[in-house]
Amino acid sequence: MSPVVMHTVARMMAPVLLLVSLVLAVRGHDIPGGGFVGGLMAATAFALQMVAFGRPAARKQLRVHPTRLAAAGLLVALGSGIPAMLGGREFLSSIWGQLPLPWSDSLKVGTPQLFDVGVYLAVLGTAMAFILGMGRGEDTTAPDSRA
Amino acid sequence: MEMFLAITVGALFAAGLYCLMLHSIVRLALGLVLLGSATNLLLFTVNGLQRGFAPLVPAGEEALTGPFADPVPQAFILTAIVINFGLLALLLVLVHRTAQETGTDDTRALRTELKDSDQ
Amino acid sequence: MTPATLLSLPIILCLGAAAAGQLLPSRAWPKRWLALMTMLAVAVVGAMLLVTVRREGVQAAQMGGWAAPFGITLVADLLSALLVLVTGVMGLTVVSYSAATLPASREAGAYYPLVLVLVGGVCGAFLTGDLFNLFVWIEVMLGASFVLLALEARQEQLEASIKYMSLSLMGSVVLLCAVGLLYGVAGTLNLADLSVVIPGSDQPRLLTAVSMFFLVAFALKAGAFPLFFWLPASYHTPPAAVTTLFSALLTKVGVYALARIFTLVFTRDSELTSTLLLVMGGLTMVTGVLGAVAQYDMRRLLSFHIISQIGYLIAALGLLTRGALTALIAFLIHYIFAKSALFLVSGATARVTRTYDLHQMGNLYRTQPLLAALFFVPALSLAGVPPFSGFFAKLAVIQAALRAENWAIAGTAVVVGLLTLFSMMKIWREAFWKAPPENQPQEPNRPLSLGDGVLGPCMAMTAFMVVLGVGAQPLMELADAAAGQLLDPGEYVQAVMGGRP
Numbered sequence: 001m002s003p004v005v006m007h008t009v010a011r012m013m014a015p016v017l018l019l020v021s022l023v024l025a026v027r028g029h030d031i032p033g034g035g036f037v038g039g040l041m042a043a044t045a046f047a048l049q050m051v052a053f054g055r056p057a058a059r060k061q062l063r064v065h066p067t068r069l070a071a072a073g074l075l076v077a078l079g080s081g082i083p084a085m086l087g088g089r090e091f092l093s094s095i096w097g098q099l100p101l102p103w104s105d106s107l108k109v110g111t112p113q114l115f116d117v118g119v120y121l122a123v124l125g126t127a128m129a130f131i132l133g134m135g136r137g138e139d140t141t142a143p144d145s146r147a
Numbered sequence: 148m149e150m151f152l153a154i155t156v157g158a159l160f161a162a163g164l165y166c167l168m169l170h171s172i173v174r175l176a177l178g179l180v181l182l183g184s185a186t187n188l189l190l191f192t193v194n195g196l197q198r199g200f201a202p203l204v205p206a207g208e209e210a211l212t213g214p215f216a217d218p219v220p221q222a223f224i225l226t227a228i229v230i231n232f233g234l235l236a237l238l239l240v241l242v243h244r245t246a247q248e249t250g251t252d253d254t255r256a257l258r259t260e261l262k263d264s265d266q
Numbered sequence: 267m268t269p270a271t272l273l274s275l276p277i278i279l280c281l282g283a284a285a286a287g288q289l290l291p292s293r294a295w296p297k298r299w300l301a302l303m304t305m306l307a308v309a310v311v312g313a314m315l316l317v318t319v320r321r322e323g324v325q326a327a328q329m330g331g332w333a334a335p336f337g338i339t340l341v342a343d344l345l346s347a348l349l350v351l352v353t354g355v356m357g358l359t360v361v362s363y364s365a366a367t368l369p370a371s372r373e374a375g376a377y378y379p380l381v382l383v384l385v386g387g388v389c390g391a392f393l394t395g396d397l398f399n400l401f402v403w404i405e406v407m408l409g410a411s412f413v414l415l416a417l418e419a420r421q422e423q424l425e426a427s428i429k430y431m432s433l434s435l436m437g438s439v440v441l442l443c444a445v446g447l448l449y450g451v452a453g454t455l456n457l458a459d460l461s462v463v464i465p466g467s468d469q470p471r472l473l474t475a476v477s478m479f480f481l482v483a484f485a486l487k488a489g490a491f492p493l494f495f496w497l498p499a500s501y502h503t504p505p506a507a508v509t510t511l512f513s514a515l516l517t518k519v520g521v522y523a524l525a526r527i528f529t530l531v532f533t534r535d536s537e538l539t540s541t542l543l544l545v546m547g548g549l550t551m552v553t554g555v556l557g558a559v560a561q562y563d564m565r566r567l568l569s570f571h572i573i574s575q576i577g578y579l580i581a582a583l584g585l586l587t588r589g590a591l592t593a594l595i596a597f598l599i600h601y602i603f604a605k606s607a608l609f610l611v612s613g614a615t616a617r618v619t620r621t622y623d624l625h626q627m628g629n630l631y632r633t634q635p636l637l638a639a640l641f642f643v644p645a646l647s648l649a650g651v652p653p654f655s656g657f658f659a660k661l662a663v664i665q666a667a668l669r670a671e672n673w674a675i676a677g678t679a680v681v682v683g684l685l686t687l688f689s690m691m692k693i694w695r696e697a698f699w700k701a702p703p704e705n706q707p708q709e710p711n712r713p714l715s716l717g718d719g720v721l722g723p724c725m726a727m728t729a730f731m732v733v734l735g736v737g738a739q740p741l742m743e744l745a746d747a748a749a750g751q752l753l754d755p756g757e758y759v760q761a762v763m764g765g766r767p
Contacts, residue, residue, distance in 0.1 A: 036229065067376065071288035078282050084331075091274040092338075093331040130236040167432070175432055182439045190446035220449060223398055227442055230405045234438075237412055238431055244416075245424040 003052075010052035014061075017045035025120045035116035039073075039123025046124075047131050059132055066132060070125025077118025080111040152192040159185035170254045172242050179238065183231040187224050194220035270327035272318060273340040273393055275311045276350055279304050280386025284379040294373035301361045301378040308389065309354025316347040320744075324751065324761035326395060326458075335456035339395030339762055344748035345595060349392045349522060352602055356514045357385045359723045363610055364507040366719035367617065377417065381511065384410035388515045392522060395762055397445050397455040400523060404441070404487065408434050411516060414508050415500060426500035433496035437486035444479030451476060458762035460531045461755050470534065477532040477539065481524070488520025490580050491550035494573045498557065501572070502565040502622070506613020509565060513572050514606045518598065521579045525594065528583065529752040540584045547581025548678045550574070555685040564612045564622045564693060568605070571648065571689070574682060575601050581679070582663050585670045591749035593662030596741055600647070600655040600734060607644035607727035611637065614720050615697060624693065628702035638698045640724045645694065647731045649687035655734035658742065 025038030050058035062069070084093035096110035159181050166178025195217060204210065249256050267275075283304035290296045319325055319342055329338040342350070361381065368377065387407030394400050412434075416427040449455055451472050452463050467473055486493040497517070501509050528539055554574025561567035579601075582594035612622065614637055619627045631638045647654035650661070660683055667676035734741055751757060 036225075067288055071285040071379070074281060074285035075289070078278055078285070081278070081329075085271060085274070088268070090270045090327055090329055090331050091278065092329050126233065127236070130240060133240050167436075172428065175428075179432060179435050179439075182436070186439050186442045186446070189443055190449075193447055193450035195450075219455075220446070223446065223449070226398070226402060230402065230409075234405065234409055234412070234431075234435060237409065238428075238435070241412070241416055241424065241427055241431065244419060245421075245428055248419075248421045248424055 006052045010048045013048060014045045017048070018042055021045065021120075025116060035119030036123050038116075039120040040127060042120070042124045043127035043131065046128055050131065055132060062128055062132075064125075066125045066128035068125070070122045070129060073118045073121030073123070073125055075118070076121060077115050080114035080118060083111060148196055149192060152188060152196070156185050156189045156192060159188065171252050172245060172254055173252055175254065176235070176238050176242050180235055183227075183235065187227055187231070190220055190224050190227065267314070269318065269325040270340075272311060272315050273325060273327045273342055274329065276308045276354070276389040276393065277386050279307050279311070280382045280389060284382035284386065287379040287382060288376065292374045294370040297378040298361070298365050298373055301382060302358065302365070304382060305354055305357035305361050305385070307354075308385065309351060309358055312347065312351030312354045315342050316344070316351050319344055319347045320747070324757050326761040335396070335454045335459035335763070338399060339456060339458075340393045341395035341458070341758065341762055342393055343751045343758055344744065345522070345525070345752060346392045348595070348599065348744065348748060349518070350389050352599060353385060353388050353392065353515060356511070356602060356606060357381070359606065359610075359726060360507050360511045360514070362719065363510065363613070363723040364505075366717060366722070367507060367613060368505060372417070375417075376413070380410045380414050380417070383407075384414065384511065384515070388519055391519045395457055397448065397457065397460075397527075401438070401441055401445055404519060404523075405438060407516065407519065408438070411512060414511075415504050417508075418504070420503075423503045426503040430496045430500035433486070437483050437493075440479055440486070441483035444476055444483055447472075447476045447479065456762065457526065457530055458755075458759040461533075461759055462763070464531060465534060473532070474535050474538065477527075477535065480527055480532070481539065481542065484520045484523045484527070485546065485580075486520070487517070488524060488580070489517045489550075489573050489576050490520075490546050491553050491573075491577070494550070494554070494576075497573060498566060498569045501569040502563060506565075506609055506616065509569075510606045510609040510613070513569070513609055514602045517572060517576055518602060521576065521583075521598065524580065525583055525591075525752065529586075529591070530755050530758065536586060540586050543580055543584030544672065544675060545584075547577045547579070547584050548675055549577070550580060551577030551678055551682040555682045555689070558689045559685060559692075561689075562624045562696075564615070564624055564627075564697065565609070566622075567624075567689060567693065568608050568612060571608075571686065572605060574686065575605065575648070577682070578660070578663050578679060581675050582666060585666050585672065585675070587666060587670055588746070588749050588753055589662070589669055590666035591752050592742065592745045593659065593666045595745035595748050596662055596738075597659040599741065599745075600659040600731070603727050603730045603734070604644045604648045604656055607724055607731065608641070608648065610724045610727060611641045611644070614724060615641075617717065617720065619697075624696035626703060627697040628700045629698075631698040636721060637724075640721065640728050641698065642694070643728045644731055645690035646687075647735065649690050650683045651687070653732075653735045655731045655738065655741075657735065658738040662742070 021038045021041035024033040024041055025035050027033045046058050046062055049061050081092035083095055085091050087095070092115075094110050094112050098109075163178045163181030163185055166174045166181060169175075246252055283300055287297045287300050290300065315325070324341065324343045326339060326341045329340060332338070361378070364373065364377070364381070384407050387403045387410060390403030391400055391407060394403055412427055412431050415430060416423055445455060448460075451469055452460055452467060454460055454463060464473060482493070489497040501512060504512075524543075528536075528543070532539060551574050554570050554572070554577055558567050558570035558574060561570060578597055579594055582590045582597065615627065615630060615634075616622050618630065618634060618637070621627065643654060647656035650656045650659075660679065664676050664679050667679060
């Protein structure tokens, strides 16, 4: 495949893939989808960038360091369990509420959605850390003082 | 159907173990991928093949209706796939780094430990 | 604090701090202090949990409010609570030792978050109430350990990680198969539920087969004969702090899991399992110590001793009497501290001599008298010399074997104890006593010094050993109560299934 085609496809597909990943993440409470699949889908968008434009470009597109993204996701997912604990219930118990919307009835929101957001970020971050980390360790192989 | 899947599981395990015994780090990783898939298929098979609905209580009903699939094994398999995915990605990075460091794919090159103790 | 909060806090704290640590700027000190504070908090929570369990009995909580056996259950009996406390203490020790020994560039990286993930996984494995989550936590812990092992990316470390990782993944495959098959047979994976369902099951042979899967999987994680090969192949390559963490926690999770499932779940075929465990334990003791006697690399020698001591634990589990389980728990606690002390001291000696090769060392008794003392006490304790903790722990194992009239195990334990003493004396003679080798390369430009704060953690470990030796009575009482809970699962089942709020 000529680079022109690859570049064009990568540029065109990236927003589509990201959008699909978001749709998958949002719809997935009781139909197929969810944070994990969404996160993987988003990772493919960046992986495509890496294939087309190289690793530095993909890393730049991601903006945040992938392990930080994963850490933030883990924090959000853990954090979604805390409100229930503060309310005297078990960790990770779901709390649901109604968010009134001006144009329609109301939207059901709850801590499980926050959990899914966390999973989305964590999966995206972890997958990107592995994909970008291929061939390059976390640190340089500096000689260290053993012990 | 069970029989067919059982044979497939067996074949996958055999192929995975065969890969592990070759002197190649990449095949080692591939063997572990196959073993992971074989395990997931095994979980899927032993916990009952059933064509059923998602185990969600339909709107306006009190209890589950009809033949529904047991969600627990599916949750196991999903979790196992996620874990497998993460660890194998890690293994691949490791294999890649080792190949860069040693310049070979041969597991027999991974013997510095033995050379040390021979001294 | 409610029991549910106490039970989930160690895991939440570790994972949360790991994530927060990764978000902190890449500097050494914020990550170090975050890790130290978290480990301290885990130890405190562990102590509170232990007090609560001692006072009010087994504690259980259902995460997300889904009742057992459907939800995710966290349970703490005395054994779990005690192990969480020890995990916190070990985490604290290892983090402070890391702060004293590791270069700042490593501390600034992903090191502390990974240690926190590992400790979180270990706490999760000790506290979980169902087998699938046990699998998940073991994988979390292993994932962190793989990265920690390969973090410096030197060639021998990469090789060690490949061996360690592929063998561990094999073990995980077996474990997952076991979990899946057990669900297929019993229809539940909640430990308490299983302990009710399994005795009445109509497929005893299938269950025995499944229990053998579990035996293989956990024996591999524990490093028991004949599945220990990953351990001496990998434990000598990472920095001493990492080796200490691994030796203190990783194999113990395997032992804990064995103890849990063979006292709570698969109690029906105890004749068969106990024979197997006894044979396995005896052979593990012997092969481990023989491997150790042959070694001249300090850390590899100590790694083989891990295996040998695991043998004592497995043999004690195989005896399956109250006395034996008491011995198992006391031995487990003693041995975590003793082994860690030895690995920490080995790291300190390597800082002075810049080698782990016993041939190259010498004369440390005169140049580093404090270090010599700090090696001497845990070495004697590990070998089982009074008045240190190892003596009472080993004595309890041997007494239990004698009471069960199992002369083979008792004899093996005594002989292996002597061989342990012999190999400890070998380290003493080679590293501390003999004159240094003549042709030692001198590097005057790099002064040989220990550095600040290296001996602190070693002293803490040694102090524990003396305290646990001189004041063995409270530990023995606690271990006895914990063994009672293991042998009578009624309270455990009641706490999990009884619909407690």
